[in-house]
Every structure is written in C-alpha cells, then in structure tokens.
Amino acid sequence: MFRLKVNKSHFAAAAAATRHATTTTTHGTHYQYLQNSKLPTLYFQRSLPRLPIPLLEKTCERFLASVQPILTPDEHRETQQVVEEFRQGIGMELHAKLKQRDAANKHTSYISQPWFDMYLSDRAPLPLNYNPLLVMRGDPRPEYQPQVTRATNLIISSLRFWRSLQANNLEPEVYHMNPKKTDTDNYRRWMAVAPKAFATYASYAFKAFPLDMSQYSRLFGTSRIPKLGKDELVQSPESKHILVMRRGNMYAMNVLDTSGYIESPSVILGRLKSILETDSQREPAKVPLGVLTTSQRDEWAQTREHLVSNPKNADLLQREVDAALFCLCLDSEEDGLFNEADPVPMLKHQLAGKATNRWFDKSISLLISADGVTALNFEHSWGDGVAVLRYFNEIYRDMLKQPFVSEATPHTPAHGDGMNVRPLNFEIDDRTKAAVEAAYAKNATIVDSLDMNYLQYRQLNKGTCKQHGLSPDSIIQLSFQLAYRQAFDRYVGTYESCSTSAFRHGRTETMRPCTMATKDFCEAVLQPAQKQLSAGELRAMIDRCSRVHGQLTKEAAMGQGFDRHLFALRHTAQLEGLPQPVLFETEAYKRINYNIISTSTLGTDTVVAGSFGPVVKDGFGVGYSIQNDFAGAIVTSYKNQAEGKKFIESLESAFDQICAIIERSSRAVKLERRN
CATH class of the missing domain: 3.30.559.10 (Chloramphenicol acetyltransferase-like domain)
Structure with missing residues (x-):
C-alpha cells in the first residue's frame, strides 16, 4: 500500500509527451484548461433522480x-x-x-442539509476526527520529483482542473458499467442530442450512470470557519491566489493573472522558488497560527474572534487565508522524509503531525515533503470521496501526461515581487500566543497517543x-x-x-x-x-x-x-x-x-x-x-x-x-x- 516507486517503462510514452514552458502558449486553451468536454460539466445535473426515502x-x-x-x-x-x-x-x-x-x-436530497449540520456542529478537532489523508503515487521520472518541480506541476494541473470546471468544460462524472463500450465519442454524441430534462435516463440505456457534481464547486476557494456552536463554510471562487505554508510561515501567492488566466509555468515556478529563498532567510514561525486549526472548534472560534478583532489580522485571515483557492504545504527536511521500509512516521505526520505547517480548515491541502512525496489532506464537511478522488486522479494523470516544468526548467525570477508573493505577517499578542501554545500541546498529546x-x-x-x-x-x-x-x-x-x-x-x-x-x-x-x-x-x-x-x-x-x-x-x-x-x-x-x-x-x-x-x-x-x-x-x-x-x-x-x-x-x- 506504500509503493511510491513505479517502473519507468510504464510511462515511456507519457514521458515523451513532456512539454516545457518555453514551448507553451500560456493563454491558449490547451494550457488553460484540462479538458474541453463535448458535454457540459453539469449536463446531467438537472435530470438526476432524487435520493429516495426508503419505506x-x-x-x-x-x-x-x-x-x-x-x-x-x-x-x-x-x-x-x-x-x-x-x-x-x-x-x-x-x-x-x-x-x-x-x-x-x-x-x-433529504439527507443533504442534516448531514452538513452534523459535520459543522460537531465540536471535535478536525485532524484525526474528520480530515482524511490520501498519498499520491510518485512520479517515475526523477527530474519531475523534486519538491518545487512537483509543486509547480501540481499547482498548474489543479488550476487547469478548476478552470475547466468553472468554464463547464470538465467531463461530467459518469460511472460506466462497460467503459470500452460507453466511455466513447459515440456515447457523447447521443447524449448531446438528449433533452437535458431526460439526459440521465437516456444515459441509463447505455448502462452509464451520471453522478451528482454539486460538491465540485467547493473543491477550491472554500474554508471552514469556526463559530461557536456550529461552523460555517465560506467560498471565494473568484480568488487568484493560493496559500503557501513553509515551516509555519504563511504566504499568499498569485497563480492567476488579473484576467483570471493561469500564470505561465516559469512564473509560477519562479514565485515558488522566491518563497523558498525568502523562507530560508527567516526563522521558522515562532507562533505557527496553523496549529489553531487542530483545536476543539469552540476554542478555535473564540481564539479566532479575538485574532480578527485586530483589523490587520482580520484582513489577512479573510482575504488571504480563507479566500485562497487551496493550501500548499511545503514541508522541510526537518519534518522527515519518506521511508518505504517504515512509512508510519511520514503517514502520521501527513495525517495530523505537529500541525505547525498546516491549515486544516481549507477544503483541500496539498502536502509535499522535502523529497517530493505528495499527499492530500481535505476538510470533510463540504464533500465526499467521489469529488476528491476525481480531482486527485485528474491532476496526477495530467502531470504524467504533460508536466509543464522539470528540474531543468528555467524560471522567471520573482524575488522582491511583493504584489504577487506576499508574506502574511500577523500581529500576535500574548493571548493568541498562549492559545497557539495550548493548541500545540493538546494536539501533540493526541498525536503521540495515535x-x-x-x-x-x-x-x-x-x-x-x-x-x-x-x-x-x-x-x-x-x-x-x-x-x-x-x-x-x-x-x-x-x-x-x-x-x-x-x-x-x-x-x-x-x-x-x-x-x-x-x-x-x-x-x-x-x-x-x-x-x-x-x-x-x-x-x-x-x-x-x-x-x-x-x-x-x-x-x-x-x-x-x-x-x-x-x-x-x-x-x-x-x-x-x-x-x-x-x-x-x-x-x-x-x-x-x-x-x-x-x-x-x-x-x-x-x-x-x-x-x-x-x-x-x-x-x-x-x-x-x-x-x-x-x-x-x-x-x-x-x-x-x-x-x-x-x-x-x-x-x-x-x-x-x-x-x-x-x-x-x-x-x-x-x-x-x-x-
């Protein structure tokens, strides 16, 4: 269950398809979108049957x-x-x-709102109690495995997925009983002429079963906000930045330009490298705020309320953290490396760990160790495995098929670019510092007992x-x-x-x-x-x-x-x-x-x-x-x-x-x- 190495011969054809930034037209459809489906993403949504209430x-x-x-x-x-x-x-x-x-x-459906309420009302901490972990298969080609290279390709593939979803160009999610017969252009041509009100039932005739895609809109730009008694979900689908964390330090990094296009690979690579350079000259965060997201939810709600009573903190938290499209956690060597003979330390670290370099409230967090081992930790209230796994599969296969940067790819320098790479410097008082220390101690006790x-x-x-x-x-x-x-x-x-x-x-x-x-x-x-x-x-x-x-x-x-x-x-x-x-x-x-x-x-x-x-x-x-x-x-x-x-x-x-x-x-x- 832990084999991260893959036979290179399996991907020889994929490796041949590698394209670099120098040959990429960044504003072209092929770069900006992962898919250009013949059927709109939500084509079947209107005609999906309602969840029955059993007798x-x-x-x-x-x-x-x-x-x-x-x-x-x-x-x-x-x-x-x-x-x-x-x-x-x-x-x-x-x-x-x-x-x-x-x-x-x-x-x-009759279960949707009660199920949301159940998740959002539970006061238990998110790590271990709710947030699951998925570890991604490694890249068989060494030149694409280094941390910053893998992170850049993950960001680009994620954004290509997201933009395809926003443009209604992502393939509708369909479970094919016999993919060889129905996951075809012929099936899609037949579906395209079916009236939307009956499209799902027309698909059933092919033994192809469309699935609900209502959760997909919360994959990106979503955060769970702690509130007393019951949390709430906030969405910022128009955001153009991601949250990057390293050694507990937090950065907002623009990944879309002012028109909403994905920045070029060399630009994204350069901005990530500038974060690593900047962070190497800083101390690890003395008060790592991400630890607060491990807290019991009412305790975190009270701490957050105090934190945002400072207008600067409120602006940074709401505009840069909550509104980020997703969270990218770049772990350092001090956090450990993956050992195939004993994977438990790394798995425990990725599942919960010290949490100094995590923000568990984000809908999805991509975790990348210093040796490029990649995992996904996701907040569970907004959605389930179908949406998360589709995203997970798509970005992995996209990176194999056409990685946009390799270890040798030149980058566009971004050092000193305060507009597009923004260190988040919160004003921390003694009360917040004490809350972080208490949350760290509680989480450490729980993780040590795991x-x-x-x-x-x-x-x-x-x-x-x-x-x-x-x-x-x-x-x-x-x-x-x-x-x-x-x-x-x-x-x-x-x-x-x-x-x-x-x-x-x-x-x-x-x-x-x-x-x-x-x-x-x-x-x-x-x-x-x-x-x-x-x-x-x-x-x-x-x-x-x-x-x-x-x-x-x-x-x-x-x-x-x-x-x-x-x-x-x-x-x-x-x-x-x-x-x-x-x-x-x-x-x-x-x-x-x-x-x-x-x-x-x-x-x-x-x-x-x-x-x-x-x-x-x-x-x-x-x-x-x-x-x-x-x-x-x-x-x-x-x-x-x-x-x-x-x-x-x-x-x-x-x-x-x-x-x-x-x-x-x-x-x-x-x-x-x-x-």
Missing part, C-alpha cells in the same frame, strides 16, 4: 438484520419489540413529516480475486470480521461507506459488513480441527457472505440503506421539538452506531495509501485497498485504548486462513473434474 418497514427490517450479529438473542428479541412499536407509532409520524419536508425541497500499523499481503490481490471469482471488497470486509473475532472474541459495529452520488445531492450511506453470514463463517472457521467443515463447505459460506455483501452494497448505492433514514427521522424529531423516540435509546442503536471498526477504501492506482483516525476512542480506523499485486491496510488506533498491532497480526492470519480455504477448495474442484 419505513424496510428500514426497520434492515436495522434488525444489521444489529442481530452484535446482540444476544434476548437483546435482539427486546429490540424487535421496540422497533415494532416505533414502526406503528412515532416512526410513522416522523416518516410522514420527513416525506413532507422532502417534497417541499425538491432541489436537494498508533498506526500497516500490512501488505501479497497472496491476495486483484488477480487472485479474479482468478477465483471473488469480490475483492467482500473478501477484505470478511477478513476484518474474522480478524476482530479471533483477536477479541466478539463482533462489533462496523462501518463501510458507500456513495449515493447517483442521486441529486446524494452523500453517503452506511454499509454494515458484520452480518449473520459473516458471523456464521467466522464461527465455522474457528471451530476445533475435528469439527471443521470441508474446504468446499467453507468456500460456499464465503460465497454466501459475498452475495449478502453485494446485496447490501447495491441497496446502499440505490439509497436503500437504513442508517441515513434513521438519522433523518431522529433529526426530524429534533426539528419538530418532539421527544427522542425510544428506538434511539436502545442498546442496539447505540451499539451499531459505536463503530469500533470504521473502514474506507478508494479504488484507484493513483492512491498508494489512505488513512484516517478512529471514530471512537477504543476503535480502529482502517484504510484499505486491493492492488494488482497485494492487499493493503493501514490501521489507526489510540494507545492503551485499542490494540492495533494485535488486530493487524490477526488480520494477516485471517488472510492466511481465507486464502488457504480458497486454494484448497479450488484444488478439490479441479481434482473432482479430473476424476
């Missing part, structure tokens, strides 16, 4: 099925009674009110899954259940996120991978040798687990889960000033929502590692993926709260057992066919 009866059934593996039989019987009373009583009333509210807001373990397992990969007809995701999730059961002798609430972006303003739905099917399999595997089922019988149980998991995935993606519906019903009770229904006080509801195992994956070859913090103090945050040559998992936990090392060792054992079952079953089938 109350189905939600109750799904809830009962999901809690069964983590309850005793007596607890489950008691829960059944409470659920039935809810279904026939207050649940019906709340469901009717939710439907009524949804009918009055047809421009959006444990991180990882596993690369080469016997299980995309190839073996395909060879044996297995669903990669269901196998990984089954392995998590077996690992936890054999390590800790119980079953717990497990969270797997599923996107509902096939619907207008869809967000996510929760998958519950701990099922009766996975429980039955785990119990069968852990039986004494004399009671063990045959490999064929165990393989049949694996297939059953896969079918159940596949059905849950399908239901969740189609807006037919139960978590978001119950969340919305609970939220409706609060809005209506009604007492909280008994269902939400049950042990079953509390236990299923106490996510000991919280999991997430992003299936793409541009991400070499992904990580996030545990969602409960005694739980695990599990970022995982199945690559072409291995299955990988990064597990975070808090020391003395959960045993991450024990879980990861048990996970390796679970992989061993499942792979052995699959191999034995396969050999038995082959032998039977021969006979």
